Amino acid sequence: MNETKKTNERKVFQMKKGLISIMLVCAMLFSLIGCSTKNENTAGNSGNQSEATGDSEEKIELTISHNWVEGTKGNGYIWEFIKQYEKENPNVKITTLALGHDDYEVKIATGIAAGDVADIFEFKGGMLVNVDRNNLAIPLNEIIEEDSEWADSFRDGMFNDMTTADGDILGFPVEFAVTTVLYYNQKILKDVGYDAPPEDWGGFLKMCDKLNEAGYTPVAFGNAAGWPVESDMFSKYANNMTGTDWFWDIKYGKGGSFTDPEFIDALNMLKEATDRNMFNEDINTLEYSLGQQLYFDGKAAMLMDGSYAIRNILDGASQEIQDATQVSFFPYDKDGKGEAKAVCGGCGWGVGINSKLEGEKREIAIDFCKRYFGPETAATKLEWGMFPAGKVDDYSKADPLQQRYLETIVDNYTDLAQCYSVHLPTNLINVFYNGLQDFMAGNLSAEDYAKEIQAEYERTELK
Amino acid sequence: MKNRHTLKMKQSVIWAYIAPGVIWYAFMVIVPLCIMTGMSFFDWRSVIDNKFIGLENFKELMEDRIFKTALLNNIKIILICLVGQVGLGFIVSLLVNSKVLRFAKVHRVAIFLPVILSTVVVGFMWSIVYNNDFGIINAFLRAVGREELARSWLDNSEQVVFLLAVPLIWQYIGYNMVIFLAGLQGIAAEVLESAAIDGANALQRARYITMPLMKNTFFVVIMLCISGNMKIFDHIYIMTNGGPGSSSMVLALYAYKMSFGASRFGYANAVSVSILVISLILIAGLKLVLKEEKNE
Known part of the structure; x- marks a missing residue:
């Protein structure tokens, strides 16, 4: 009797086991079919693809x-x-x-x-x-x-x-x-006694000191990706010191070197800005959009950014901040070879x-x-x-x-200077990015940084 | 005689069973590895723009400031994680395994939970923890009136590697705990009991009974720790992207940046080959040390 019971139990167990196996296999097959169907859809609809229109004619x-x-x-x-x-x-x-x-x-x-x-x-x-x-x-x-x-x-x-x-x-x-536009919150600037940012570099740095004393971050920046400082700020400093022709010579290999004193001066301009606490402390680990957020939140008085930032200001900042935002050219060091109202872009x-x-x-x-x-x-x-x-x-x-930007910058710039990352090959720009943050943090001198860029430049085929 | 014959498989049948796995492994691991090693001898910038340059990439590596920083950072992370992941993992497993701890299962689950989280999620979470404006550390410091200590934690290039190691330890301590627990459960209870009867306290039992019996488990955990941290990428990519500057750069991230950022695929492969070689040397060294200890 017991023997029969055991045999039956074993049979039931085996049946259950078989059933579970079949179910598992089916589940696997269905999931595979599911995957393939999904893949087909994704292939046809990758990204936010627009809806198909028209009939069955060959497209x-x-x-x-x-x-x-x-x-x-x-x-x-x-x-x-x-x-x-x-x-x-x-x-x-x-x-x-x-x-x-x-x-x-x-x-x-x-x-x-x-x-x-x-x-x-x-x-x-x-x-x-x-x-x-x-x-x-x-x-x-x-x-x-x-x-x-x-x-x-x-x-x-x-x-x-x-x-x-x-x-x-x-x-x-x-x-x-235009990659180098200075946006400023006029209300905050008025708090420290300015209507607009001074045009000369020395005066601008003094205003930044006052903003720091008043508890504001002078210029908001999120440079975790490396490109924001290079595109939205440094390209202009470099143009300020080297002038536009120097850059074209470099681009086409006709002369000039990154170890030239003009370029070193541009690097020192950036270093001076960093050392004078012009930027938020976490500039090099903050994401680009989070850097902008400091300006949107009214914690920072200015934003050095491209014309594309206007879209973000309109999307992310309160109406109050939008209304207080004015636009200006970058401050200018008159000892440089570039023009005061030059902008980088294209x-x-x-x-x-x-x-x-x-x-x-x-x-x-x-x-x-x-x-x-x-x-x-x-x-x-x-x-x-x-x-x-x-x-x-x-x-x-x-x-x-947008209108303020177009009337102030687009209608008035005198020279269209070049943004480095747009014109120089990616391997060279990568060396730029890699060293830039080290340089700003003081781990690399301007001369050594320039030598690193020059070494990669010499390895690069420019055509 | 008949049984032995039935149990013995034909050579061809054995190979037929093994073949799919071997082929799969070869195409997924061995072949790419060979291609990668081959490419490291080229100045490979694009499909049509590449030339053979012999050992030039490796020569450049020897002088590359960022490569040296990245290697040093990998070693620092390994050392920190050996203490944090392996050391603490062992202590936690002893605690979880002991009878004195209440709600052992709850602890086990809670400690293991971070392991199943995506590394990207962990990276984001910890970058918020360290954030200057809304990070929990600074919020705490401000709440207890020590605002002067609040700062942008990940911007300090001297401390950044140590701070990045914290989430690594936090996430993987549970993983090591599970391996250690499996090892601990393999030790016969009688041995520990007789040691206890002989007067050995908990620390002595751990030092003289448990640890020697778990030498192989330790080897596995240390090996996983070294190999895992030699190829560490996601956390750092999310939290600092190797920055500020190159102060938290690691080898895998540098290889990625060189290939997909700078389009220097040949050089990036030379970095990857170096990761492989250094990892193998470290693991071989570890094996040698353990073998010598065994012989003694």
Whole structure:
């Protein structure tokens, strides 16, 4: 009797075991099927892809990669434009691959090195040498020559950052970005007895001392990524001391050295600013956006940032801070060779068309870019909080802060100087970034830092 | 005779069973390792822009200021974690295993919990802990009236490595505790009981009974600690990105920055090869020391 019971129990147990095994296998299979279905969807809808329009006719599919992630006003227009373009051209389907600025920069630099880029791809000026060397983008010279009316609709110098040493233009200018704008909270400045920041370097440092005494951080900065200090501040100090020609000589290997006294003076300017506590103490570990937050919170009196910061101010700062924010040129050391009202900037980033595209696909890609970056959208972009590379005369539809920037800086700058990271190759800029924080922290002297940059510069092929 | 024959598998069958694993391992580990080593002899900047430069990358490494800092930081982190992760892990496991501790299971779970957290989450969490404006450390200092001590903790280039090691210890102490607990449970209770009867106190039992019997467990834990910390990346990438400057740079992060930041893939591979070689030397050294002790 007991024997039979045991056998039955064993059978039940084995049945249960078998059942559980089958269930586990099914679960595994379903999850695999789930994964594959999901993957298919993701492949078709990578990023925040715009909705498909049109019917079942065969579509021409294009991919576009950029760093305008949806969520802020300024980044939103491209998404709207794609939807509109797809509506107007039902046979076109555009798939977007978008990532935030820093992540995208890493991804696209790697993609360019590996020779693997989207059909339409955004890239930084510093990557131009690699794009050219790997033959990844079609030259736009013919397009520009054929349609001079379209080409003339851009501001002067907008194609500079996208032009190779041989004169090939490989990208459409994304925006006219000034990387060195001084934003200041007029209310805070008035608290310490100033209406506007002094234009001369010495006077500016004195004002910073007063702000420190009053308990404010003079200039807010988040430089964890390395590029903010280089792009949004140091490029201007360097231009102040070296002048613009020195930089072009360096860029094309025609002369000049990073160990030149002018460049060392620029580094010392930055060191002086750091030693005089011009910035928040945690400047080198604070994220870029968290640095801006200090200004938004009214803890910092000024922000040294690019024109792109206006979008963040409009999105993140209270109306009170927005109203109190005024715009100015950087302070200037009159012993330098650069101009007082020089600003660093240009298009910075450009958009290239993959050289592998052929036939109708290539034509559509060109048409899309010509329309998006051309005069047709310039005025609308201003309304969206962007700074189009195309000429716009009427600022009335822009936000008041944007208008103050355009009237003070864009209408009055006298020289368009260059931002280092946009023009110098990535390996050289990386040495720049690596040493910059050590230098600011006092772990590296200006001379040794300059020698490190020069050593990498000598290893770099500039063409 | 018949049984022996049935148990003995054909050579071909054995290989057929092993093959999928070996092939998988070869393609996922061995082949990339070989490619990486090969690439370290090239000035590899892009698919079409690369040239053979022999040992130039390694020569440059020897003089590279940041590489030296990164190596030193890795060694510092290993030493701190040997004390923190292994030492404290052992003590915690003894406590959790002892009868005096109440709610042992609750403690075990609480200590093990950080292990299952994503390193990115831990990195973010601790960067907030250390934050100047809203960090809990500064909030505490301000609450007890010692505001002058509040500062931006991770901005101090002399202390940053020690501060970064704290979350590493906090997160992995539970991992080591579990390994130690498994080792402790392998020790026969009679041995410890007879030692207790002979008059050995808790410390003496730990020193003269438990530790010698757990030599192999220690070896495993120390080896994991060394290899884990030689390739440490995520926490530091999230918390300081190697900064301020290069004061918290570690080898894996430097390799990443050289490849994806500077597009110097050949040089980055030379850094990676050096991580492999140094790790192997450290592990071999450790094995040698333990072997000598065994022989004695």
